[in-house]
Amino acid sequence: MHFRFFKEFSRNKTGITGLAILLFLLTGAILAPVLAPHDPWDYSFMYLQSPSMDHPLGTNDIGYDILSELLWSLRTSVLFGVSVAAISCTIGTLIGVSAALVGGTYDAIVMRIADALLAIPSILVLVLIAAYFKPSVFILIITLSLIIWPTVARGMRAQTFSLKTKLHIKAAKNMGASTFYIMHKHIIPELFPLYSMGFVTKARIAVFMEAGLSFLGIFDPTTKSLGIMISYATHYLYMDVWFNWLLPPVLSLSLIIISLAFISYAIEEVFDPRLRSNHDTQI
Amino acid sequence: MKWNRKVKMVTVYLFTILFLIFLNFLLPRLLPGDAIIAMYSGSETMITEELYSELVKLHGLDRPLHEQFITYLIQLAHGDLGYSYMYHASTTDLILSALPWTMLLIFTSFILSAAVGIILGVESAWRRDGKIDRILLTSMLLIDGIPSLVIGILFLMVFSLYFGWFPSAGAMTPYSDAQGIAHISDVLMHLVLPLATLTLSQIPGDYLLIRNSMVLTICEPFILTARAKGLNERKIKYCHAARNAILPFFTRIGVRIAFVITGVLFIETIFAYPGLGLLTYKAISNHDLPLIQGILTVSVLIVLLTNILVDIFYKKIDPRIEYAF
Numbered sequence: 001m002h003f004r005f006f007k008e009f010s011r012n013k014t015g016i017t018g019l020a021i022l023l024f025l026l027t028g029a030i031l032a033p034v035l036a037p038h039d040p041w042d043y044s045f046m047y048l049q050s051p052s053m054d055h056p057l058g059t060n061d062i063g064y065d066i067l068s069e070l071l072w073s074l075r076t077s078v079l080f081g082v083s084v085a086a087i088s089c090t091i092g093t094l095i096g097v098s099a100a101l102v103g104g105t106y107d108a109i110v111m112r113i114a115d116a117l118l119a120i121p122s123i124l125v126l127v128l129i130a131a132y133f134k135p136s137v138f139i140l141i142i143t144l145s146l147i148i149w150p151t152v153a154r155g156m157r158a159q160t161f162s163l164k165t166k167l168h169i170k171a172a173k174n175m176g177a178s179t180f181y182i183m184h185k186h187i188i189p190e191l192f193p194l195y196s197m198g199f200v201t202k203a204r205i206a207v208f209m210e211a212g213l214s215f216l217g218i219f220d221p222t223t224k225s226l227g228i229m230i231s232y233a234t235h236y237l238y239m240d241v242w243f244n245w246l247l248p249p250v251l252s253l254s255l256i257i258i259s260l261a262f263i264s265y266a267i268e269e270v271f272d273p274r275l276r277s278n279h280d281t282q283i
Numbered sequence: 284m285k286w287n288r289k290v291k292m293v294t295v296y297l298f299t300i301l302f303l304i305f306l307n308f309l310l311p312r313l314l315p316g317d318a319i320i321a322m323y324s325g326s327e328t329m330i331t332e333e334l335y336s337e338l339v340k341l342h343g344l345d346r347p348l349h350e351q352f353i354t355y356l357i358q359l360a361h362g363d364l365g366y367s368y369m370y371h372a373s374t375t376d377l378i379l380s381a382l383p384w385t386m387l388l389i390f391t392s393f394i395l396s397a398a399v400g401i402i403l404g405v406e407s408a409w410r411r412d413g414k415i416d417r418i419l420l421t422s423m424l425l426i427d428g429i430p431s432l433v434i435g436i437l438f439l440m441v442f443s444l445y446f447g448w449f450p451s452a453g454a455m456t457p458y459s460d461a462q463g464i465a466h467i468s469d470v471l472m473h474l475v476l477p478l479a480t481l482t483l484s485q486i487p488g489d490y491l492l493i494r495n496s497m498v499l500t501i502c503e504p505f506i507l508t509a510r511a512k513g514l515n516e517r518k519i520k521y522c523h524a525a526r527n528a529i530l531p532f533f534t535r536i537g538v539r540i541a542f543v544i545t546g547v548l549f550i551e552t553i554f555a556y557p558g559l560g561l562l563t564y565k566a567i568s569n570h571d572l573p574l575i576q577g578i579l580t581v582s583v584l585i586v587l588l589t590n591i592l593v594d595i596f597y598k599k600i601d602p603r604i605e606y607a608f
Binding site for chain 1 (some may be wrong): 291294295296297298299301302303306307310311314421424425427428429430432433436437439440444491495537538541542544545548549552553563564567568570572575576578579582583586587590
């Protein structure tokens with residue numbers, strides 16, 4: 001089941017659009033310290049200013065520069081998304097692959113734990129953990145990762161099962177290839193699309209959760225977060241400030257998640273050729 | 284070891300309950316320091332000496348851990364989820380009064396989004412690569428990318444604050460003594476926006492699932508057979524293809540319900556709809572831990588119950604599942 005993942009992906013319009021939007025936002029997040037016109041924690045400006053040259057998106061109710069806040073909030077989203085995705089996918093891969101290789105009781109128990117985790121609404125667990133431990137971003141990242149790995153593990157397990165019995169792997173083994181060679185040349189390339197798929201899906205959940213949790217008021221209010229910006233801006237809906245205060249974080253949040261949705265759909269299409277639109281590749 | 288289906292399911296339910304007990308019972312007691320302080324500090328409740336000893340007694344903290352655990356289980360079995368010192372009310376009562384509103388939202392949106400998602404998915408897959416399919420697919424991917432939080436805020440701004448068509452908060456007009464039809468229409472008017480938000484946030488998921496499954500079903504040989512028999516389009520589409528294509532929808536209900544509960548949390552907060560979500564929001568701002576624990580317990584029970592129901596009914600919908608293991 002070898003196919004050129006990157007080549008197929010680069011031909012997919014949905015995927016490329018998603019990737020372009022994501023790169024644009026990532027640049028903003030990474031370069032926030034350079035791009036932000038002001039210190040996002042500086043509240044010495046006049047409050048509720050309209051957009052001007054000095055403050056391209058104006059200032060908020062306590063005098064923060066909104067554009068600077070937005071850029072730093074994007075950083076929080078990206079940090080949360082990337083770390084949760086990396087940790088949960090690594091856990092999921094390790095558990096899924098080991099379950100398939102070891103099998104037996106270990107496999108049965110681990111996969112039942114995975115099923116059980118799916119039945120627990122993760123947001124409420126995070127709310128509870130945040131209430132016990134006081135809002136620490138680090139602990140929330142770990143907790144969320146520990147809850148959302150099961151779908152990755154399921155996919156990895158199924159894929160490893162089918163790989164185990166593949167002829168080309170047996171052939172490589174019979175020709176004297178080392179375990180490392182087989183892992184490097186055959187197993188990892190075949191698990192990679194699944195990993196990237198999981199990474200994107202989990203990043204999407206994490207970005208949404210971070211915004212949602214901060215919207216509900218879990219985090220320390222001085223944290224720069226899209227959810228906190230949205231939450232404060234909605235208190236001033238009756239004033240005419242929504243276009244420079246509410247819209248930017250709402251739009252950024254939607255754009256991150258839309259781009260990730262596009263990318264994950266494209267990966268799914270590349271991964272499952274039967275879903276692809278050009279019929280000649282159909283089985 | 285070959286596990287049969289029933290053993291599998293029971294193990295899953297058991298593990299879920301173990302997680303719940305870990306989160307609600309063990310974790311606050313394992314935390315360094317005092318469990319009472321961990322659970323009640325930060326709340327606006329003053330922890331007086333008297334209250335402290337009362338709480339210790341209530342949770343049985345002066346006794347060994349296994350006895351505490353038995354007390355906890357007995358309380359749970361009696362439907363006693365704890366006491367909210369913020370509201371001075373039993374947590375169970377608070378949750379029970381909020382639950383019907385949340386269930387109304389979840390249940391109605393489930394049916395609406397399934398109906399729309401399935402029909403659009405089937406039609407879209409049938410016209411695969413056609414103009415309608417492309418437009419539907421792109422717009423669904425776009426809607427899928429807009430978080431429910433954002434949809435809710437936009438609906439609130441446009442339909443409630445700008446046009447003033449729908450009320451912006453609550454589940455019914457406070458202090459109104461409207462009876463009969465007037466009362467029902469009042470409740471419905473308050474339901475429209477939260478329901479529309481929750482439904483819209485679920486449609487893309489249903490649509491994408493059904494479309495993909497339908498695309499794969501259409502390639503199956505039995506569709507070719509149906510065509511060869513000369514059946515008409517609509518009959519093949521709905522009676523042969525769609526009937527099989529919607530099966531994954533049912534298996535996913537059990538998993539989806541957990542996501543829907545997450546969505547409800549934000550949507551109820553935005554529209555100040557008096558269900559479990561708003562109760563959670565208030566519990567967070569008051570640092571009312573017993574209430575948060577109670578809501579978590581009830582949510583997990585809802586998910587488990589849904590899963591059990593799906594398991595029971597799925598056998599009737601797709602009898603092949605019995606032979607699959």
